Amino acid sequence: MIRSPKTQEEWDSYYDLRYTILRAPWNQARGSERNEGDETAKHFAFFDKESIIGVGRLDIMPNNVGQIRFMAVSAQQQGRGIGKNLMLHMETMAKEASCIEIILHAREIALPFYKKLDYTISEKSHILFNEIQHYLMRKKI
Numbered sequence: 435m436i437r438s439p440k441t442q443e444e445w446d447s448y449y450d451l452r453y454t455i456l457r458a459p460w461n462q463a464r465g466s467e468r469n470e471g472d473e474t475a476k477h478f479a480f481f482d483k484e485s486i487i488g489v490g491r492l493d494i495m496p497n498n499v500g501q502i503r504f505m506a507v508s509a510q511q512q513g514r515g516i517g518k519n520l521m522l523h524m525e526t527m528a529k530e531a532s533c534i535e536i537i538l539h540a541r542e543i544a545l546p547f548y549k550k551l552d553y554t555i556s557e558k559s560h561i562l563f564n565e566i567q568h569y570l571m572r573k574k575i
């Protein structure tokens with residue numbers, strides 16, 4: 435089931451997965467997995483019974499554009515369709531919020547995942563932690 439976290443325990447688990455997958459391997463401090471945008475964004479967690487095993491954030495931007503950020507699936511659960519499910523769910527939610535396009539900054543390693551979901555590379559974007567090249571990708575929805 436995909437839904438927003440509700441209880442404090444669920445929120446802790448949501449941010450913990452983000453931290454574990456997207457920050458800890460690069461020795462980043464706890465807290466670095468959050469930013470100000472978290473207060474206004476839409477948050478989505480993939481639940482396996484009580485456990486959160488996938489997360490993603492949707493920002494509704496000006497001009498009917500949605501931006502997907504902080505996509506992460508638990509290491510043991512990758513490659514089983516959870517990321518795809520989360521992406522399709524967030525696309526539906528973006529459409530409901532009147533978005534006509536989704537943008538995202540993909541890590542180089544995740545490019546095949548987003549390409550499979552019909553995102554196309556628009557340009558090279560930033561480098562995170564001095565090593566992770568990102569690419570701006572887009573998809574009309």
Ligand SMILES: CC(C)(COP(=O)(O)OP(=O)(O)OC[C@H]1O[C@@H](n2cnc3c(N)ncnc32)[C@H](O)[C@@H]1OP(=O)(O)O)[C@@H](O)C(=O)NCCC(=O)NCCS
Binds near residue numbers: 507513515539
């Ligand atoms: C990238 C990530 C979110 C993808 O989620 P996932 O649950 O592992 O991916 P899925 O199982 O839903 O894959 C969906 C499709 O993409 C394909 N795919 C996923 N990763 C791929 C890869 N590296 N190379 C080729 N194909 C890939 C899958 O084979 C699958 O194809 P199918 O629909 O034909 O079966 C997840 O692996 C992850 O958290 N990675 C580490 C963190 C990260 O890089 N996050 C993205 C930051 S931009």
